[in-house]
Amino acid sequence: MSDNVEKYIKRKVYKSTNSRIAQKFVDAGLEKLRACINCGTCTGGCPSGRRTAYRTRSVLRRALTGDESVLEDIGIWFCSTCYTCYERCPRGIPVTDMIIKLRNIAVEEGHILDPHFVLANKVFYVTGHGVPANGEGNQKWRDLRESYGLPPLPPTVHMHPEAVKECQELMKSVGFRDLLDKIEKQKEKEKLEAEKAEANKIEDKKKEKEKK
Ligand code: SF4
Numbered sequence: 364m365s366d367n368v369e370k371y372i373k374r375k376v377y378k379s380t381n382s383r384i385a386q387k388f389v390d391a392g393l394e395k396l397r398a399c400i401n402c403g404t405c406t407g408g409c410p411s412g413r414r415t416a417y418r419t420r421s422v423l424r425r426a427l428t429g430d431e432s433v434l435e436d437i438g439i440w441f442c443s444t445c446y447t448c449y450e451r452c453p454r455g456i457p458v459t460d461m462i463i464k465l466r467n468i469a470v471e472e473g474h475i476l477d478p479h480f481v482l483a484n485k486v487f488y489v490t491g492h493g494v495p496a497n498g499e500g501n502q503k504w505r506d507l508r509e510s511y512g513l514p515p516l517p518p519t520v521h522m523h524p525e526a527v528k529e530c531q532e533l534m535k536s537v538g539f540r541d542l543l544d545k546i547e548k549q550k551e552k553e554k555l556e557a558e559k560a561e562a563n564k565i566e567d568k569k570k571e572k573e574k575k
Pocket residue numbers: 398399400401402403404405406420423451452453454455456458
């Protein structure tokens with residue numbers, strides 16, 4: 364092995380690939396991530412990366428090496444799951460599955476975007492659908508379905524409203540309800556702290572003015 368290649372392999376970034384997040388990938392059967400050669404093909408073909416600061420290779424590398432800030436990085440939500448990287452990775456790494464798993468880990472640890480939280484908490488849990496078609500304001504969805512020759516409502520909890528309760532029980536039994544409750548409390552706490560900090564800032568400014 365040439366000196367250069369050896370130096371490359373020993374770069375700091377390769378020293379620790381046994382991070383807590385990497386272990387979660389392994390537990391989920393996604394240990395193939397460790398075969399990444401950092402070539403950047405995933406980033407190069409990523410349509411989301413062309414329009415945002417999201418970089419697939421960098422996100423995976425950070426996860427692998429234990430940079431936990433990646434769980435709070437909004438970039439991981441910019442992936443459109445188009446599977447281009449999955450098709451092109453020369454090491455056959457299921458890149459898109461990795462990104463989805465990373466999002467799962469982020470949510471399990473309370474890092475969820477506000478719109479996703481509202482959707483999960485107020486829409487999905489209540490109606491059993493991410494995009495409910497049965498509400499008064501959703502006639503357009505029913506019309507659209509009918510224009511394709513489909514029944515206005517899908518054969519899901521919409522047709523069987525009695526099953527919503529079963530779905531909710533299922534969500535409770537896998538811990539999803541508890542997770543949402545925990546995140547809701549955390550968000551309320553953060554909101555109160557932010558309001559308090561803002562009020563203190565205004566008070567300090569007022570005092571400064573009075574001193575002058
Ligand atoms: S394309 Fe595959 S091998 Fe190359 S950086 Fe991305 S994940 Fe790693």
